Amino acid sequence: MQPRLYGFILKRLADRDQTLEVLQRTNLVIWQKATDYRPGTSFEAWTFTIARFQLMAWRKNQSRNRLVFSDTVYEQIDNETDSSQVDDDARVSALKDCVKQLNVDESKLIEQRYREDIPLATIASTMNMSLDAIGMRLSRIRKKLGQCIQRKIQK
Amino acid sequence: MRDNIDSAELDRLISLSTDQSLSHSDAQKLDSILENSAEAQQRYNELHKTHTALCEVFPSRMLRDFASPQAQDVFSPSRMVAHSSSRQPGRLVPRIQLAAALSICLLIGLTGYMIGKNGGEPYVATPDLTHTDTTPIPKNTPTKKKTWGGVESTLTGHAVLRKTIDVSWPNDEQKITDGSLLPPGGFAFSGGVAVIDFFCGATLVVEGPAQLDVISDWAVSVKNGRIEATVPPAAQGFIVKAAGTDIIDLGTRFALDMSEGRAQVAVIDGEVLLRGKQFDDDLLQAGEQTSLDREAVDSEFLSRIPQLDAIEQQSRDDLKKQHASYRHFMKELAADPRLIALFPAEKKFTGRRYPNIAKTDFASAGQLLGLVETVPGRFEKESVGVLMSRPGSRIRTKINGTFSAYTFSCWAKINSLKHKYNALFLSDGYENGEPHWQIRHDGKLMFSVMVDDSQELFYSTGPNSPPIQDKGLHHVYFSDAVWMPSMTGQWVHLAAVYDPAARLVTQYVNGTVTCQEKILNEFVIDTLQIGAAEIGNWGQPFRKTPDFAVRNLDGVIDEMIILNAALSSDEIHDIYVVGRVH
Numbered sequence: 102m103q104p105r106l107y108g109f110i111l112k113r114l115a116d117r118d119q120t121l122e123v124l125q126r127t128n129l130v131i132w133q134k135a136t137d138y139r140p141g142t143s144f145e146a147w148t149f150t151i152a153r154f155q156l157m158a159w160r161k162n163q164s165r166n167r168l169v170f171s172d173t174v175y176e177q178i179d180n181e182t183d184s185s186q187v188d189d190d191a192r193v194s195a196l197k198d199c200v201k202q203l204n205v206d207e208s209k210l211i212e213q214r215y216r217e218d219i220p221l222a223t224i225a226s227t228m229n230m231s232l233d234a235i236g237m238r239l240s241r242i243r244k245k246l247g248q249c250i251q252r253k254i255q256k
Numbered sequence: 257m258r259d260n261i262d263s264a265e266l267d268r269l270i271s272l273s274t275d276q277s278l279s280h281s282d283a284q285k286l287d288s289i290l291e292n293s294a295e296a297q298q299r300y301n302e303l304h305k306t307h308t309a310l311c312e313v314f315p316s317r318m319l320r321d322f323a324s325p326q327a328q329d330v331f332s333p334s335r336m337v338a339h340s341s342s343r344q345p346g347r348l349v350p351r352i353q354l355a356a357a358l359s360i361c362l363l364i365g366l367t368g369y370m371i372g373k374n375g376g377e378p379y380v381a382t383p384d385l386t387h388t389d390t391t392p393i394p395k396n397t398p399t400k401k402k403t404w405g406g407v408e409s410t411l412t413g414h415a416v417l418r419k420t421i422d423v424s425w426p427n428d429e430q431k432i433t434d435g436s437l438l439p440p441g442g443f444a445f446s447g448g449v450a451v452i453d454f455f456c457g458a459t460l461v462v463e464g465p466a467q468l469d470v471i472s473d474w475a476v477s478v479k480n481g482r483i484e485a486t487v488p489p490a491a492q493g494f495i496v497k498a499a500g501t502d503i504i505d506l507g508t509r510f511a512l513d514m515s516e517g518r519a520q521v522a523v524i525d526g527e528v529l530l531r532g533k534q535f536d537d538d539l540l541q542a543g544e545q546t547s548l549d550r551e552a553v554d555s556e557f558l559s560r561i562p563q564l565d566a567i568e569q570q571s572r573d574d575l576k577k578q579h580a581s582y583r584h585f586m587k588e589l590a591a592d593p594r595l596i597a598l599f600p601a602e603k604k605f606t607g608r609r610y611p612n613i614a615k616t617d618f619a620s621a622g623q624l625l626g627l628v629e630t631v632p633g634r635f636e637k638e639s640v641g642v643l644m645s646r647p648g649s650r651i652r653t654k655i656n657g658t659f660s661a662y663t664f665s666c667w668a669k670i671n672s673l674k675h676k677y678n679a680l681f682l683s684d685g686y687e688n689g690e691p692h693w694q695i696r697h698d699g700k701l702m703f704s705v706m707v708d709d710s711q712e713l714f715y716s717t718g719p720n721s722p723p724i725q726d727k728g729l730h731h732v733y734f735s736d737a738v739w740m741p742s743m744t745g746q747w748v749h750l751a752a753v754y755d756p757a758a759r760l761v762t763q764y765v766n767g768t769v770t771c772q773e774k775i776l777n778e779f780v781i782d783t784l785q786i787g788a789a790e791i792g793n794w795g796q797p798f799r800k801t802p803d804f805a806v807r808n809l810d811g812v813i814d815e816m817i818i819l820n821a822a823l824s825s826d827e828i829h830d831i832y833v834v835g836r837v838h
Contacts, residue, residue, distance in 0.1 A: 108308025115273035139745035146672035215314035
């Protein structure tokens with residue numbers, strides 16, 4: 102649940118630190134309103150609704166300079182229907198297969214970036230590469246994985 | 257719309273936004289690219305989906321610690337310090353709070369799962385029969401327990417509050433909702449009846465005023481209240497502690513009266529063992545009763561004990577009576593000449609036809625389209641509601657005629673407001689005199705009627721769609737936010753009255769006015785019409801692309817009423833009262 106909530110907020114803020122802040126606030130509200138959740142209803146949808154309110158409050162209180170997106174683009178992104186839980190599950194399941202196709206270096210980079218959460222600058226320095234080069238390599242791997250996921254889902 | 261995007265530049269910006277952070281100029285660049293290109297937005301969405309899936313498959317410690325039961329050490333203070341010092345500690349909420357908050361996500365999800373499945377493996381605590389604390393029951397918090405297989409998430413609870421009927425809680429803080437787990441500790445209520453299932457299998461029906469202390473899966477202490485205990489074979493040995501005595505059930509049913517200074521027990525079926533004070537493992541058998549405090553036994557007390565079967569039957573009877581009264585009201589309403597359409601919450605559906613019972617001939621029956629599900633309505637099995645959770649779900653109708661005012665009324669059980677606009681009732685084309693009634697994502701009701709569709713403007717229906725031509729002069733009448741996530745799953749009665757003669761738009765929630773706004777001269781239109789329209793979604797059959805605005809209401813709608821009249825607040829209140837289920 103946390104990665105999906107994180108992804109939901111990140112997509113709307115496009116800023117990692119701000120996303121962590123809003124994620125924490127959302128979690129606290131979920132905590133405070135835990136007894137309001139009705140078993141049998143969609144837990145994911147409930148948490149996303151809370152996140153949406155927190156995002157609105159966050160944007161309202163930030164100066165425009167700190168926000169990546171203008172109101173127009175924010176609304177366009179927010180209006181886009183988020184994929185359903187079933188689709189997300191299918192994507193995760195496909196991704197688990199797709200990562201097996203990565204070579205050793207690619208797997209290692211994904212592990213470092215995601216599981217170990219090592220800052221890109223540190224990875225770049227240990228690999229003796231520029232930050233931009235590491236960023237591009239990650240971007241290419243994600244693109245490749247995205248295409249693989251699409252193929253598997255379409256099957 | 258500019259669609260010649262620089263993919264490499266876009267990918268660089270998206271990567272920066274997910275992996276690091278964007279400079280101010282890069283942020284502006286990304287915003288500008290996304291604003292001007294549907295293709296860029298699609299790419300942005302796709303890359304985010306992959307990124308989110310990667311976060312899930314390879315969760316970082318921060319996300320993993322709370323999403324997996326494997327790593328218990330996240331709760332250690334040293335790790336909290338290590339984490340919080342790594343980034344902008346001044347702005348961040350302390351990690352301990354985050355840990356707690358994130359944990360609750362697991363708790364709620366798991367509770368929902370357990371209750372939803374009516375199973376799961378609850379944490380079985382070692383029975384502690386010496387516990388007599390009656391402090392209020394704390395909110396459930398998840399714990400982690402080492403087992404032979406590793407570390408397993410657990411919940412604290414010995415029983416489930418299955419059902420309450422007219423229970424009065426001391427205050428909102430101490431209110432326990434139906435289906436909640438009852439951890440060790442005391443709770444009290446001043447009136448009504450509560451049904452509690454202990455994990456050992458025993459069921460207590462408790463009539464207030466009552467004060468109980470849950471001790472374990474196998475034991476409860478009763479200070480006040482009238483109780484019927486049903487103890488199946490699996491729960492033999494269940495103990496009710498009262499007036500210094502342990503009442504140990506050896507199977508089947510007994511009653512306990514701890515009200516108005518009395519302390520007496522009677523066995524209805526089977527036998528119980530009494531231990532403590534004046535008792536020395538004395539056996540009490542079916543038909544026998546005794547006082548626990550040496551006072552005389554009130555022979556009538558059994559008749560005052562609540563009985564589960566009788567209570568459930570009463571509850572069903574009440575619902576039936578209420579439903580009968582509702583049907584009578586609907587039948588009378590159906591003959592009201594002011595009625596345009598009436599789609600009642602009746603249980604009889606023929607195929608995918610949603611009956612309109614209005615005697616007037618303005619409106620056709622509704623047609624269920626897409627993955628619309630019929631589910632129990634407000635009167636449970638006596639009625640049906642229509643679940644509209646899928647984007648393609650819709651109920652279409654056609655309404656002919658012209659009208660001089662509108663009243664819309666419906667019941668809705670909303671799961672979430674997941675779209676920007678969430679439909680209640682929307683006419684297809686939104687031409688002159690046609691109504692749109694919906695709820696915005698922030699919980700505000702919106703009612704509007706097109707005044708002059710000859711004016712043109714362009715309106716975006718989504719990042720992947722070209723703008724559609726929208727039409728001119730209209731005013732949206734907003735309420736304050738009337739729905740919030742805490743109302744998920746609750747039935748709410750909504751109504752909107754458009755009264756051109758009085759130049760007023762009034763909206764109602766649960767029979768009470770929530771907002772009223774004057775219709776300004778420029779927005780007055782007194783010839784109203786509807787045409788093709790949808791309940792719970794928006795049909796746009798004349799659009800020029802396959803894309804459609806997603807406005808389906810994620811929830812259940814039942815009993816849509818449309819009248820060619822501006823109903824008074826009393827009439828709206830009557831509709832609410834007769835349809836409200838206690």
